[in-house]
Amino acid sequence: MATGSGESVPPHARIAADIKRRIADGRLRPGERVPSTRQLARDWNVALATAAKALTLLAREGVVVAEPRVGTVVAESRTRKVPRALSDDDLTRERIVRAAVEIADEEGLDELTMRGLATRLGVATMSLYRHVGGKDELVMLMVGAVIEDFPLPGGRPESWRAGLEISARTQWAAYRAHPWLAHTTSLTRPMPSPSLLEHTEWAMRALEGTGLDPVTKMYVHTLLFSYVQGIAVNLERERRARASTGMSADEWMDAQQPILRGFAESGDHPAFGTLIRELGDDFDLDLDRLFEFGLQPLLDGLATVIGSR
Known part of the structure; x- marks a missing residue:
C-alpha cells in the first residue's frame, strides 16, 4: 500500500514500481497473476482508472502480459540467446513461415515485421526476400500453413x-x-x-x-x-x-x-x-x-x- 515518500511520483507510477519490486525480489514470478485492477484500486485507495493506468504502463514495458481467461500475469523473461546465423541452405520458406506464425501468435499480426522476423531467425533481413516477396505474401503463406493444421475430413459430407x-x-x-x-x-x-x-x-x-x-x-x-x-x-x-x-x-x-x-x-x-x-x-x-x-x-x-x- 502507498505510504511514506515518493508522493511527487504519480500514483500509477508508484503502483507500477511496487509491482516491479515484487517481481525483482521473487514475490511475483513469471506466469503468476498480478493484482487485478479492482484489487489495486482497493489496496492503494485510488480510482480504477489509475490502477488500470499502472497495469498499462507495465504492459507497455513488457513487464506483464494479458493471458486469456487468466488475467494479467508476469511476463516471461525477454532475454533470448542470440540465434546462430542460418546458412542459405538452412533458411527455408517453411521455417520463415512458422517463425512468423509464432510471432503473430505471441504478439499479434501488427507486431510482425520482416526485420523482427529476421532477428528471430538470426539472419539478415534481405535473406528473407529470397524466399518470400514481402509481408503480404508472407501473411498469405501463414494463413495457408495454419489452416492446413486443421484439415477437413476426406470424402464427401454425410449431409x-x-x-x-x-x-x-x-x-x-x-x-x-x-x-x-x-x-x-x-x-x-x-x-x-x-x-x-x-x-x-x-x-x-x-x-x-x-x-x-x-x-x-x-x-x-x-x-x-x-x-x-x-x-x-x-x-x-x-x-x-x-x-x-x-x-x-x-x-x-x-x-x-x-x-x-x-x-x-x-x-x-x-x-x-x-x-x-x-x-x-x-x-x-x-x-x-x-x-x-x-x-x-x-x-x-x-x-x-x-x-x-
Whole structure:
C-alpha cells in the first residue's frame, strides 16, 4: 500500500514500481497473476482508472502480459540467446513461415515485421526476400500453413448440414488457436489461398443435390464463413485491449458499472434498466458459448432456405 515518500511520483507510477519490486525480489514470478485492477484500486485507495493506468504502463514495458481467461500475469523473461546465423541452405520458406506464425501468435499480426522476423531467425533481413516477396505474401503463406493444421475430413459430407457444421467448427478451432487469423481475410476481397479454397470446395460438395442455384450456394457458404469470422475477430481484439489497458474483459466491465447503472436508473431506457436488474452479476460473455449458441439456429435458418428449394 502507498505510504511514506515518493508522493511527487504519480500514483500509477508508484503502483507500477511496487509491482516491479515484487517481481525483482521473487514475490511475483513469471506466469503468476498480478493484482487485478479492482484489487489495486482497493489496496492503494485510488480510482480504477489509475490502477488500470499502472497495469498499462507495465504492459507497455513488457513487464506483464494479458493471458486469456487468466488475467494479467508476469511476463516471461525477454532475454533470448542470440540465434546462430542460418546458412542459405538452412533458411527455408517453411521455417520463415512458422517463425512468423509464432510471432503473430505471441504478439499479434501488427507486431510482425520482416526485420523482427529476421532477428528471430538470426539472419539478415534481405535473406528473407529470397524466399518470400514481402509481408503480404508472407501473411498469405501463414494463413495457408495454419489452416492446413486443421484439415477437413476426406470424402464427401454425410449431409449438407453436417458438412457445413464441420466446416464452421474447423474454422473456429483455427481461429481459437491463432486469434490474428480472423483479421487476415475479407468477404469482399477473399484471399487466394489454396487452404481456404478447401473450405469452399467442402461446402460446395455438401450442398450438392440441394437444388440451390450457384449464387445461393455461395451466399450460404459466405454467410457461414462470416458468422464464424465475425465472432472470432473479437479474440484478437480482446488480446489487444488487454495489452493496452492491463484489464481483463471482466475488470473493464466492472469499471463501466457506474455508467451502466446510471443509464439503467435514468428511466430513459426502461427495457435496458429491467435487463440490468434481472441480469445482476450472472451474465458472462463467453465467445465459445456465443459461437455454440448461434451455430444451430443459423443452420436451422438455412434449412428453411434449402428445404424450400
